[in-house]
Amino acid sequence: MRISPPNPFLVPPTWNCMYHSIYTLSLLLGLNTLLATGNASAQLIARAAESNSGCKPYYYGPVNTQLSSFPTIWEPATILHGDTNAESKWDSIKANVPKIPPKGTPNGDFSGLNYSDADDDCWWTYSKCVDPRLEGLPSDVADIPEPHTLAYSFDDGPNCSHNAFYDYLVAQGQKATMFYVGSNVMDWPLEAQRAVTDGHEICVHTWSHRYMTGLSSRDVFAELYYTIKLVTDITPTCWRPPFGDVDDRVRAIANGLGLRTVLWKYDSNDWRVDDGDVSRSAVDANYERLLNESANGSFDTVGAILLAHELNNFTMSEAVKYYERLRSTFKNLVPIQVALNNTHPYVEDRPSLGDFHDYTTGRSASVPSDPGTGSDSGESTSPYSPSSVLGPGSEPQSASGSQSTVVSGFLPPSVTDQPAGQMPSSSRARRIGGVVVGGIGWWAMAIGILNAVV
Numbered sequence: 001m002r003i004s005p006p007n008p009f010l011v012p013p014t015w016n017c018m019y020h021s022i023y024t025l026s027l028l029l030g031l032n033t034l035l036a037t038g039n040a041s042a043q044l045i046a047r048a049a050e051s052n053s054g055c056k057p058y059y060y061g062p063v064n065t066q067l068s069s070f071p072t073i074w075e076p077a078t079i080l081h082g083d084t085n086a087e088s089k090w091d092s093i094k095a096n097v098p099k100i101p102p103k104g105t106p107n108g109d110f111s112g113l114n115y116s117d118a119d120d121d122c123w124w125t126y127s128k129c130v131d132p133r134l135e136g137l138p139s140d141v142a143d144i145p146e147p148h149t150l151a152y153s154f155d156d157g158p159n160c161s162h163n164a165f166y167d168y169l170v171a172q173g174q175k176a177t178m179f180y181v182g183s184n185v186m187d188w189p190l191e192a193q194r195a196v197t198d199g200h201e202i203c204v205h206t207w208s209h210r211y212m213t214g215l216s217s218r219d220v221f222a223e224l225y226y227t228i229k230l231v232t233d234i235t236p237t238c239w240r241p242p243f244g245d246v247d248d249r250v251r252a253i254a255n256g257l258g259l260r261t262v263l264w265k266y267d268s269n270d271w272r273v274d275d276g277d278v279s280r281s282a283v284d285a286n287y288e289r290l291l292n293e294s295a296n297g298s299f300d301t302v303g304a305i306l307l308a309h310e311l312n313n314f315t316m317s318e319a320v321k322y323y324e325r326l327r328s329t330f331k332n333l334v335p336i337q338v339a340l341n342n343t344h345p346y347v348e349d350r351p352s353l354g355d356f357h358d359y360t361t362g363r364s365a366s367v368p369s370d371p372g373t374g375s376d377s378g379e380s381t382s383p384y385s386p387s388s389v390l391g392p393g394s395e396p397q398s399a400s401g402s403q404s405t406v407v408s409g410f411l412p413p414s415v416t417d418q419p420a421g422q423m424p425s426s427s428r429a430r431r432i433g434g435v436v437v438g439g440i441g442w443w444a445m446a447i448g449i450l451n452a453v454v
């Protein structure tokens with residue numbers, strides 16, 4: 001097995017300044033007025049924040065007042081000191097976690113690792129194994145049962161400049177599954193809320209985007225426990241391991257948290273372009289291959305899951321570039337939970353997109369309401385009430401006094417509150433793969449590169 005060291009890369013500023021007219025309108029109307037208008041507000045607010053900040057971090061009260069209840073953004077997660085609810089949850093899970101030692105490092109350096117050819121741990125990184133050896137664990141979702149169907153998914157969001165891409169999906173009436181990184185959600189909360197408002201499915205993509213098999217079991221738990229509920233008011237029941245790096249130990253922890261492991265079948269490899277490891281034409285070729293296989297009947301009996309990213313301008317542009325051809329080649333282009341006929345994709349009783357039949361015949365349930373209103377399920381409370389600061393399984397987080405901290409209402413974003421420079425320094429500087437980046441408006445997200453020759 002040959003392993004390359006991780007290569008952090010920068011995310012370029014993209015599609016900024018496209019919404020100055022909307023932003024100007026927002027200022028004229030006043031953001032508080034916009035916030036009072038209900039379900040459509042999240043899109044406008046997200047755009048206003050993007051235009052105003054130029055993709056810079058912004059101060060957002062409901063998140064910033066709760067930072068002490070979460071791990072440091074972009075740092076590998078650990079159970080917070082004194083978080084008795086997290087400890088209790090971990091205690092309830094750990095007995096079912098197999099005694100498999102961590103593999104390599106959290107940055108994906110597996111050099112020197114001795115791993116059996118028998119693949120006893122069902123390590124996807126090694127063998128693309130998706131059927132756990134450990135009894136009681138469900139198989140990973142790597143295919144979907146519906147023929148002529150492509151499950152449409154995007155990793156690594158929310159992206160501070162994704163509004164143009166999300167606008168495009170809205171214009172097409174297209175929903176997708178978004179695998180969100182917790183640290184990105186905390187950095188770009190309004191953008192995350194927009195995804196919920198637009199009706200996309202949300203799944204977990206860990207807190208800090210590390211190689212999960214390289215972490216201790218306790219830290220794997222923390223990477224999955226500290227969820228995006230605070231911002232999105234939903235608790236997903238699905239997750240995708242960064243780099244697909246999962247084995248039975250990690251699966252058991254995710255399963256204990258009620259998270260189904262989701263992988264993919266077709267990787268566009270779009271994420272590898274910026275590091276120079278893959279050319280743009282190679283990504284085009286990957287999309288073309290998928291289209292050709294569809295045209296040649298490869299999906300006559302079973303569907304596929306496409307892995308793409310909302311990581312940067314190129315990856316989102318590629319998605320737009322190939323969208324119409326994918327939609328015309330595949331009979332159905334649907335979110336993953338829809339493809340699986342899962343009509344209860346969240347812990348909460350939130351409206352779903354319906355089952356496969358409902359979605360593809362246009363009889364889906366209604367799109368979830370704006371997470372800032374919390375009005376769709378009959379709940380009158382703000383999503384930022386203490387009861388919403390929950391981990392998976394609706395365990396309240398009491399650490400750092402979050403239970404006693406009342407955060408009232410849907411507060412306006414930082415554009416009128418407080419300059420980004422006044423945010424706590426811990427959330428402005430991020431250590432990613434040994435590189436510290438911070439505070440410059442747009443910044444790095446590290447992804448290690450794994451070249452495994454098995």
Ligand SMILES: [Zn+2]
Pocket residue numbers: 155156205209242243
């Ligand atoms: Zn990822």
